Amino acid sequence: MTETLRASHAWTATAAMALAVAASALAMPATAIGAEVDSIRVLDYYNDSPDREIYGELLNTCGAELGITINREVVPGSALMSKVLQQGASRTLPDLLMLDNPELQQIASTGALVPLGKFGITGEGFQSQVIAASTYEGELYGLQPITNTIALFYNVDMLEEAGVTPPTTWAELRETAKALTTDDRYGLAFAAPANYEGTWQFLPFMWSNGGDETNIDTPETAEALQLWVDLLNDGSVSRSVLNWTQADVNDQFRQGNIAMMVNGPWQIPLLSSDADLHYDVVAIPTPEAGGTSVAPLGGETWAVPNTGNEAAEAMAAKMIQCINSDQNQISLAVQRQTVPTKMSDAVQEEFVKQAPKMKTFSEMVKSARARTAKLGNDWPKAATEIYTAVQLALTGKASPADALKQAQQ
Amino acid sequence: MQTRMSRRSSVLASRKLSNRRKERLIEMLFLVPAIVYILAFFGYPVVKNIVMGFQDYTMKSFFTGEAPWVGLKNYEAIISSSVFSSAFVNTFLFTIGSIVGQFTIGLAIALYFRKRFPLNDLLRSLILLPWLLPLIVSSAIWRWLLDQDNGAINRILDMMQLSDHPGWLTTTSLALTAVIIVNIWIGIPFNVVILYSGLQDIPEELYEAGQLDGATGWQAFRWITWPMLRPVVSVVLLLGVIYTLKVLDLILGLTGGGPANASQTLATQSYQLSFVQFEFGQGAAMANILVLISLLFAVIYLYMNKSAGKSS
Numbered sequence: 001m002t003e004t005l006r007a008s009h010a011w012t013a014t015a016a017m018a019l020a021v022a023a024s025a026l027a028m029p030a031t032a033i034g035a036e037v038d039s040i041r042v043l044d045y046y047n048d049s050p051d052r053e054i055y056g057e058l059l060n061t062c063g064a065e066l067g068i069t070i071n072r073e074v075v076p077g078s079a080l081m082s083k084v085l086q087q088g089a090s091r092t093l094p095d096l097l098m099l100d101n102p103e104l105q106q107i108a109s110t111g112a113l114v115p116l117g118k119f120g121i122t123g124e125g126f127q128s129q130v131i132a133a134s135t136y137e138g139e140l141y142g143l144q145p146i147t148n149t150i151a152l153f154y155n156v157d158m159l160e161e162a163g164v165t166p167p168t169t170w171a172e173l174r175e176t177a178k179a180l181t182t183d184d185r186y187g188l189a190f191a192a193p194a195n196y197e198g199t200w201q202f203l204p205f206m207w208s209n210g211g212d213e214t215n216i217d218t219p220e221t222a223e224a225l226q227l228w229v230d231l232l233n234d235g236s237v238s239r240s241v242l243n244w245t246q247a248d249v250n251d252q253f254r255q256g257n258i259a260m261m262v263n264g265p266w267q268i269p270l271l272s273s274d275a276d277l278h279y280d281v282v283a284i285p286t287p288e289a290g291g292t293s294v295a296p297l298g299g300e301t302w303a304v305p306n307t308g309n310e311a312a313e314a315m316a317a318k319m320i321q322c323i324n325s326d327q328n329q330i331s332l333a334v335q336r337q338t339v340p341t342k343m344s345d346a347v348q349e350e351f352v353k354q355a356p357k358m359k360t361f362s363e364m365v366k367s368a369r370a371r372t373a374k375l376g377n378d379w380p381k382a383a384t385e386i387y388t389a390v391q392l393a394l395t396g397k398a399s400p401a402d403a404l405k406q407a408q409q
Numbered sequence: 410m411q412t413r414m415s416r417r418s419s420v421l422a423s424r425k426l427s428n429r430r431k432e433r434l435i436e437m438l439f440l441v442p443a444i445v446y447i448l449a450f451f452g453y454p455v456v457k458n459i460v461m462g463f464q465d466y467t468m469k470s471f472f473t474g475e476a477p478w479v480g481l482k483n484y485e486a487i488i489s490s491s492v493f494s495s496a497f498v499n500t501f502l503f504t505i506g507s508i509v510g511q512f513t514i515g516l517a518i519a520l521y522f523r524k525r526f527p528l529n530d531l532l533r534s535l536i537l538l539p540w541l542l543p544l545i546v547s548s549a550i551w552r553w554l555l556d557q558d559n560g561a562i563n564r565i566l567d568m569m570q571l572s573d574h575p576g577w578l579t580t581t582s583l584a585l586t587a588v589i590i591v592n593i594w595i596g597i598p599f600n601v602v603i604l605y606s607g608l609q610d611i612p613e614e615l616y617e618a619g620q621l622d623g624a625t626g627w628q629a630f631r632w633i634t635w636p637m638l639r640p641v642v643s644v645v646l647l648l649g650v651i652y653t654l655k656v657l658d659l660i661l662g663l664t665g666g667g668p669a670n671a672s673q674t675l676a677t678q679s680y681q682l683s684f685v686q687f688e689f690g691q692g693a694a695m696a697n698i699l700v701l702i703s704l705l706f707a708v709i710y711l712y713m714n715k716s717a718g719k720s721s
Binding site: 082085086089106107109186194195238239241242380384388391392394395397406409 | 667
């Protein structure tokens with residue numbers, strides 16, 4: 001009796017399980033075929049005001065157009081990569097993911113992203129280097145609506161007072177910086193800390209002189225590093241730059257402690273909030289007159305993670321197209337002091353019309369270069385070598401040529 | 410008869426055994442929560458980290474779950490890198506410098522607070538402040554205090570006409586010293602608190618007896634305070650060493666390991682490898698070396714604890 005009872009119990013349990021499996025099997029196609037995606041999950045690192053609100057509004061507008069709600073998660077910039085790795089390991093990646101552009105290829109190489117070609121998205125009409133940064137092994141994995149770069153900011157009053165004009169060549173940069181240096185201020189500042197920020201700031205000097213990240217042990221790169229060493233030895237640049245971030249440099253510039261700085265357009269809102277500070281922006285000087293200033297491209301790209309939910313992936317791809325519409329590129333760029341990545345005259349002219357202060361940056365982006373275009377996954381290693389060499393040379397531990405050789409070992 | 414007896418005794422024995430077994434089972438059940446906790450939160454991460462040190466564990470491993478076994482390759486790579494030897498020496502100097510500074514100043518302050526004076530309690534609690542501040546806040550503040558051009562420290566040295574603007578955090582010869590000074594400042598409260606409580610435990614009678622024999626001042630310290638404080642001192646020093654070996658946030662906040670790796674330690678290098686370059690295998694190998702060094706001191710600590718227990 002007991003035996004049969006137990007058996008019948010077991011049978012009911014099995015039957016119930018089988019039914020449940022069958023039911024879920026029946027239910028499955030309904031969610032997949034119906035394409036009833038009514039919400040998607042988004043992850044980004046625009047954690048500070050006003051960026052947080054600007055992107056929140058854009059995502060919601062695009063979501064409304066597509067008839068979906070957006071579940072957005074925002075993490076601090078430094079936490080994004082570890083968050084993505086965690087989510088990758090636990091198979092909980094969002095439907096739409098924002099990545100800093102030099103990190104896209106690393107994530108794409110893990111197989112965590114869906115190539116955008118699957119949804120018919122191409123990079124046509126975009127700045128080609130922006131597309132190169134978002135491409136891994138010939139496939140486009142991300143689309144970046146806006147980009148930024150760095151240029152030379154100068155204090156108009158200080159230059160007038162010293163009777164000099166903004167420098168365009170390296171020789172002029174040295175002279176002008178020297179002329180602007182007084183007892184209580186430095187002529188120039190850049191940021192050269194022991195992290196990727198230091199690399200980022202050095203790149204325009206290295207690239208404009210023909211240096212290359214695939215091999216930094218070259219005379220071209222050594223000359224660029226020599227310029228930085230000379231500027232320090234002239235006393236035109238403070239040794240503190242070895243430990244200054246770009247934000248620190250900006251603070252010093254605002255306080256009038258430095259007359260010129262290498263910095264990015266994201267500082268413009270802060271700079272413009274000082275009514276007494278008159279500043280302007282020019283391209284970073286080139287080695288010789290008439291040279292092309294090659295600056296690095298910054299900004300974030302949007303990608304579709306491989307979640308297995310095809311309907312949601314397709315919806316996320318539509319979101320990316322919406323974020324990258326001409327209209328939205330211009331509006332994002334104007335609000336965030338960045339440059340649209342679509343290079344058509346129509347987009348760029350409309351943009352400069354709306355944001356005249358950004359003219360220099362709009363010009364510079366045309367010739368700017370992506371950090372990961374050549375090295376892809378090996379970029380972090382090269383970037384570490386570059387800032388290590390910069391630090392070795394600026395501290396006087398090694399000559400520029402030796403510093404580059406040592407760092408590359 | 411004989412067999413019956415033996416059978417009975419064996420039955421009794423087995424009953425006893427089963428009783429004992431039950432008891433043991435219950436004992437084990439009481440241990441289970443602690444064992445599960447230790448296995449889950451200490452055992453797993455440590456084993457995982459040791460294993461990771463032998464794997465080519467990269468970003469890809471998180472998504473695919475695959476990390477090829479590479480034997481000692483990670484260890485070879487980090488030990489042969491040019492940063493390793495200087496990071497090793499820096500870790501040594503940083504630990505010794507911090508401990509010596511923290512301990513001597515901490516002991517001096519603890520001895521001072523042993524005297525009764527007005528506001529003693531208030532001042533003693535104020536001493537704890539550096540301990541209460543988040544390390545990231547302390548390091549950000551010290552970064553500005555130590556700034557070469559506009560930092561308060563150099564301004565004060567200027568006023569006293571003592572210096573020509575040393576670049577505390579920007580010259581390779583000074584950066585490690587500056588980081589050690591800040592770490593001493595942070596470590597003093599810990600030393601004061603533990604040493605002060607150790608001092609409180611020394612019976613007053615000993616000093617009175619000593620006084621009768623003419624032992625005051627230095628003599629009293631040398632022959633009463635120091636021997637009585639010995640067990641506390643060894644705890645403070647060993648815990649201090651283990652805490653100092655793993656200091657990371659402070660150095661990252663102050664110098665980021667720069668300039669030119671002048672303040673790079675094994676801990677910062679491990680962080681750099683794992684979370685900046687995403688070479689998790691090499692980062693884990695570096696962390697394992699650090700754990701091994703800490704373990705060495707932990708073993709010394711346990712051994713001294715044991716022998717101290719025996720002697721008392």
